[in-house]
Amino acid sequence: MSDEIAIGVDLGTSYSCVAVVQDGQPMVIPNEWGELNHASCVSFLDDGSVLVGNAAKKNIIAAPEATVYSAKRLIGRYFFSDEVKKAQAVMPYTIVEGDNNAVRIQVHGQTYSLPEISALVLKEMKAVAETYLGREITKAVVTVPAYFNDNQRQATKDAGRIAGLEVLRILNEPTSAALAYGFGRDVNQRVVVYDLGGGTFDVSILEIGKDVFEVLSTAGDTYLGGDDFDDRIMTWLAEDFLAKTRLDLRQNKYCLQMLKDAAERAKIDVGQKGTADILCQGICQDANGNVMDLRNTLSNDQFNRMVMDLVQRTFKVCDEALQSARLSASEIDAVILVGGPTRLPIIRNSVKHYFQKEPLEGINPDQVVALGACLQAHALLDAHAETFLVDVTPLSLRIGTVGGYTEKVIEKNTPVPIDRSKTFTTSRDGQEKVKIRVYQGESNRAEECEMLGEFEFSGFRIGYRGDVKIEVTFEIDTNGMVNVSACDVETGQKTTTTLTLSSGMSETDIQRSIDATRQIQLAGHSSDLPSVA
Missing domain, CATH: 3.30.420.40 (ATPase, nucleotide binding domain)
Known part of the structure; x- marks a missing residue:
């Protein structure tokens, strides 16, 4: 050791x-x-x-x-x-x-x-x-x-x-x-991890045995979280204040921050006590220079109506994860809740209803x-x-093809690490180089996927269109990160790249x-x- x-x-x-x-x-x-x-x-x-x-x-x-x-x-x-x-x-x-x-x-x-x-x-x-x-x-x-x-x-x-x-x-x-x-x-x-954080939502289904943790599927939404619950309260507070005073607090970033702080505290209070008394002293001045306070009360029922569509969005993601794992909710043995927003009664009750079992205490x-x-x-x-940990890649890995389309190379929820190859051909006579674009996503349209990066491959044999075969190999490591290589099948000429363009930082920048x-x-x-x- x-x-x-x-x-x-x-x-x-x-x-x-x-x-x-x-x-x-x-x-x-x-x-x-x-x-x-x-x-x-x-x-x-x-x-x-x-x-x-x-x-x-x-x-x-x-x-x-x-x-x-x-x-x-x-x-x-x-x-x-x-x-x-x-x-x-x-x-x-x-x-x-x-x-x-x-x-x-x-x-x-x-x-x-x-x-x-x-x-x-x-x-x-x-x-x-x-x-x-x-x-x-x-x-x-x-x-x-x-x-x-x-x-x-x-x-x-x-x-x-x-x-x-x-x-x-x-x-x-x-x-x-x-x-x-x-x-x-x-x-x-078989456990489900329902992970609702401040900014992101994920659900993963795992098989846990003795010292073995195997991820069966994962799905998520990287722009859904507790911040969105706060935003709903902020909008409600601002619109109510606007109706009463004809002053829009959202036009001033200082006021907006006071609203955000008040919304987060209200979310916590309504989760713990069933109601929230909201007070923002001196939040703004009226046209005559009088200092104004914001006062309001948020009930549990009001809050639940405000955010129910966000909660339902999480269960669409759960549906996707269960379908990928070829399981039904009744086949899940335990549900683990992760993230501060999962303390909210609306989340706990909704999770219990969906999976038909109490989340683990x-x-x-x-x-x-x-x-x-x-x-x-x-x-x-x-x-x-x-x-022993076996994880999966959450998104399909694709390569760009002519006409703005993509072709899938590695399916989402494939265990990692993994490497997989696909053979392509040149698209025109006398072609000296190919531009290889790499995408992640579930659409065959390039514009609907996330481009991870691109690189050029040259030095292969020059020939007629479709005559030169180029093998592109994807490798996904245990971190879920991608390496790509291209090889001329006939000559063995090869190039390899790690797709690091995406963070916007070169090695010099780092x-x-x-x-x-x-x-x-x-x-x-x-x-x-x-x-x-």
């Missing part, structure tokens, strides 16, 4: 969590104030230092333009995507376009990539662990939504590198939760993913570990970010390592 330590990090949309295995048991690591969950929030201060975590979240209202949150919803996406357009409409910070259609955040005249923002959250998790354990931490398993595509996984791995962490594995969040659930138990069950939905991640991290460092991040002082943390106890 190595004396190395690797941590597990649940890098969430709203909150992040870090855990480690000590004395054979997984545990969530507290910060110096005893906090176990940390807001995935980064606030850039005027003096050049950076606040990360719960302290940064307090700046959402005080300094909204300089405080970045929900960045996970944007990581690995293209600037022209619908998700980015939606974020631009509601986020107080500035979202701009970078090279290769990448998304950048602009604060105090500086631009940051999404991996750099996530790296600051990971760096904070690293610092929390180092302070508690009294030693340097350089290795981690980091979790992502099961339905993240290759772009998003690569960008997350880049974030780990920038933060000074060797990412041993990118692990799917539902799979991680199942690892934590199955740890130390002698169970033989005694599992902390905020911490179970981090606990599973640290168990996997521990197993990867232990040569004698017996845990090295520059590593150097820049080293200079950033996380407020509240010493730049020196703590003394080893």
